[in-house]
Amino acid sequence: MSRGSPLASSDRSTAQSQELVERASKVIPNATQTGSKRPTQFVQGVSPSHIVRGDGSRLWDADGNEYIDCNAALGPILLGHNHPAVTDAVKSQLDEGTMFTMEHPLHVEVAELFTEVVPCAEMVRFAKSGNDVTTLAAKVARAYTERDVIATQGYHGWPDVWMSNKPSLDAGIPDVIGEYTEEFEYNDIESVEQIFADHPDNVAAIVTTPVNLEEPEDGFLEELRELADREGAVLVFDEVLTGFRFALGGAQEYYGVTPDLGCFAKGMANGFPISALAGKREYMEVISRGDFFYSMTYAGDAASLAATKAAITVQQEEDVHEHIFRVGESLMHSYNEIVAELGLGGRTRAHGLPPRFVIQFFDEDGDHDQLARSLFMQEAHKRGVLYTGGHIPTYSHTDEDIDQILSVYHECLEVLVDAFENDNVADRLEGDPVGATLRQRTGEND
DSSP states (O other): OOOOOOGGGGGOOOOOHHHHHHHHHSSSGGGSSSGGGGGGGSSEEEEEEEEEEEETTEETTHHHHEESSSSSSGGTTTSTTTTTHHHHHHHHHTTOSOSSSOOHHHHHHHHHHHHHHHHTTEEEEEEHHHHHHHHHHHHHHHHHHTTEEEEESSOOOOOOOOOOOTSSSSTTTTTHTTTEEEEEETTHHHHEEEEEEEEEEEOEEEOOSSOEEEEEEEEHHHHHHHHHHHOOOOOEEEEEETTTTSSTTTTHHHTTOOSSSEEEEESSSSSSSOOEEEEEEHGGGGGGGGOOOOOOOGOOOHHHHHHHHHHHHHHHSOHHHHHHHHHHHHHHHHHHHHHHHOOOTEEEEEEEEEEEEEEEEBBBBBSSSHHHHHHEEEEEEHHEEOOOOOEEEOOTTOOOHHHHHHHHHHHHHHHHHHHHHHHHHHHSSSBTTTOOOOTTSOOOOO
């Protein structure tokens, strides 16, 4: 498969992508299965909408255009697309079958691997998505403590327990459910303590992403650990994104703070659908109680278990995380150097940590600049770099990839400088900007 440079902008067409969006709009709500992949998240008419193939750090869209991938399929790709060790393991398992009436030995083998590499893991249960295991964690915590309230921070999926206290996203959820979910601010231990004060002896769990775009400050994770112990609550780390990405044992290994339960999914099987709730025995054994029910047919999928075993083995044997940190730091630092060189300080920045960061755009007042982001995205896509905002480096990204991305980003930023100087950012867009209403390109009205 080709590993060459991205195609020139003059060679690109997105006609097939546009046709697929039109067809999808008629049979799929929002024309997508995933919120972050909605056509409205990109520059409609210029950006690709459907990817048909991936290999290493590269992707090919429905029109045959090649891109360097920057967002790792929203996180599941850790080693790179079509990584040989994972692909070979899955192919081998496919020859033996994937679903059976009884358990497959891989359930034991992969669970044992988890207990070897994840600090909190004494027992493990598998599922299919991050939604499954974050919600299971909340249910386990409530059953264990016989309390109702979940103190939470960050995004943990679409189920009722997580969306019930978000007024703009709570359609279809009874109001009463939101009374038992309370939000706190990351790196603000007082906001967590306030939840315990407002709900004495009724907080079942603290559920948090261990690291976001900002690192934990002033011993925040350690303070969460101490607070949970003092108040008799369960500490849950949502490692759906950070697990196997910051370290083999996740962010809990990287920061040295062990939760009671950890939720894993993205990165766990290099793109195959599987997730896991891992935790200390006393909490996980709640799932075995006669009054507790959790069961899922497709958690028994042997192909995804084979992928997980292969992906973990690669990480045990190779310097996966050192490489991801190195290329991520290079890309993030060099982008900000280009920004300074072009005098764009205050208008854009790469922000976050090497395994996961974002490139943001701001107007002269410091507010988010969607038009500038749209123009940058348009120019990057035309030059063969699949910029989406978030950047999640993989083990397959090479130094040559990073150099190519930076070269493209330099050109895109030069376009922005000229557009700012001439006050014509919107005029330079060749398609609908990010956030515009999905329009029917058949000539019909919206």
